Amino acid sequence: MDFSLTDEQIAFKQTAKQFAFKELQPNAATWDRESYFPVEVIKQAAELGFLGLYTSTDYEGLGLSRLDSAMIFEQLAWGDTSIASYMTIHNMVCWMIGEYGSASLAQQYVPQMVNGELLGSYCLTEANAGSDAASLRTKAARDGDYYLLTGEKAFISGAGATDVLVVMARTGAAGPKGISAFVVDAHSEGIEYGKSEHKMGWKAQPTRTISFNKVKVPVANRLGEEGEGFKMAMKGLDGGRINIGICAVGTAQAALETATSYVKERSQFGSPIADLQSVQFKLADMLTQTITARHMIYLAASKVDSHDPQAGVYCAMAKRLSTDLSFEVANQALQLHGGYGYLNDYPLERHVRDLRVHQILEGTNEIMRVIISRQLLQEDGLEPLY
Numbered sequence: 001m002d003f004s005l006t007d008e009q010i011a012f013k014q015t016a017k018q019f020a021f022k023e024l025q026p027n028a029a030t031w032d033r034e035s036y037f038p039v040e041v042i043k044q045a046a047e048l049g050f051l052g053l054y055t056s057t058d059y060e061g062l063g064l065s066r067l068d069s070a071m072i073f074e075q076l077a078w079g080d081t082s083i084a085s086y087m088t089i090h091n092m093v094c095w096m097i098g099e100y101g102s103a104s105l106a107q108q109y110v111p112q113m114v115n116g117e118l119l120g121s122y123c124l125t126e127a128n129a130g131s132d133a134a135s136l137r138t139k140a141a142r143d144g145d146y147y148l149l150t151g152e153k154a155f156i157s158g159a160g161a162t163d164v165l166v167v168m169a170r171t172g173a174a175g176p177k178g179i180s181a182f183v184v185d186a187h188s189e190g191i192e193y194g195k196s197e198h199k200m201g202w203k204a205q206p207t208r209t210i211s212f213n214k215v216k217v218p219v220a221n222r223l224g225e226e227g228e229g230f231k232m233a234m235k236g237l238d239g240g241r242i243n244i245g246i247c248a249v250g251t252a253q254a255a256l257e258t259a260t261s262y263v264k265e266r267s268q269f270g271s272p273i274a275d276l277q278s279v280q281f282k283l284a285d286m287l288t289q290t291i292t293a294r295h296m297i298y299l300a301a302s303k304v305d306s307h308d309p310q311a312g313v314y315c316a317m318a319k320r321l322s323t324d325l326s327f328e329v330a331n332q333a334l335q336l337h338g339g340y341g342y343l344n345d346y347p348l349e350r351h352v353r354d355l356r357v358h359q360i361l362e363g364t365n366e367i368m369r370v371i372i373s374r375q376l377l378q379e380d381g382l383e384p385l386y
């Protein structure tokens, strides 16, 4: 097993880091404070291929592996957690349309999404269908060559600023098998957006409800067959969970770097606090946690890349572990800054606010444990995980 990076991976990381260093990190605090969604910078990222990292080259994506993509997302999140995380959602939507849409549907949308002309949102959650997403009630009723979409989605990242929605809606009976997925023009007649939610973190991207009132969606905009939507939504989320996890790791890395510099500069009781063994031990744990989190994500990403039947379980383990550890690292980095960590003159309070939601979305960390333990408790359930 070789843990060293290829020359190509090193180059991808460097390009992403340069972009994060120049375009994201210097602006992250302002965008957070002003709740500003920097669409123009996201479009700039498209020029480097960052909006279609693992989208097929058939549709002008880079066609990278999930592992390579994760390395890039990590660097972007080092610069701005909120924007990098939005880019991961866009990437997921782009990939889903390329993977499951007909060739003509994919050709219609995906190249424009890859080049940043169109931005995407992923619409699964509803007010009463969060963790239990399969109970969703948004309905798609067939009407000739169209479906009429009616219902309301909640907590949609990017909503109001995006152009293409992948919407999971009910076309059949109750349960997951009655759900289909559709590509919907975000500016269609009958769509209304709620107010931009006031959130704890991820302030540099909007989150809104979207209501659909008999929105006409061509039958050709359905992804796959009727009833396959929930499976696609979950496949999308496997990759999504790797991405959300690695964005947490990128943020933890940034917090660790900030804290390591700070403890060398900050003196109390006549010497730098870095001289205190309790501080050294805290930093040692933070580094260990960051590296552990990163490599658990790399493992899960490589399981997705190799189509391992247990990839979903690895993604759940990696998302749970990496987001919990990264949150802890950022929180400890804040603690090492004392009262200054609590001020927004430093980035730590933003990192903590931003990372909190990584433990909640794309499946809460409790739901990750449901997925993991469900496999473990099957007869011989541990066997395929060796």
Ligand SMILES: Cc1cc2nc3c(=O)[nH]c(=O)nc-3n(C[C@H](O)[C@H](O)[C@H](O)COP(=O)(O)OP(=O)(O)OC[C@H]3O[C@@H](n4cnc5c(N)ncnc54)[C@H](O)[C@@H]3O)c2cc1C
Pocket: 089, 121, 122, 123, 124, 125, 127, 129, 130, 131, 132, 154, 155, 156, 157, 158, 199, 202, 207, 357, 360, 361, 362, 363, 364, 365, 366, 367, 370
């Ligand atoms: C900022 C933000 C952005 C988001 N972006 C998107 C988006 O772009 N698209 C989208 O579709 N969704 C999005 N979401 C929604 C997100 O995925 C849901 O919030 C999440 O899945 C949890 O659902 P819920 O909020 O309804 O919580 P609930 O499901 O009501 O859960 C409440 C609590 O109960 C626990 N719980 C529930 N069921 C179980 C169980 N079986 N076992 C143990 N514990 C359980 C949960 O872990 C949680 O602690 C976003 C959410 C936020 C906050």
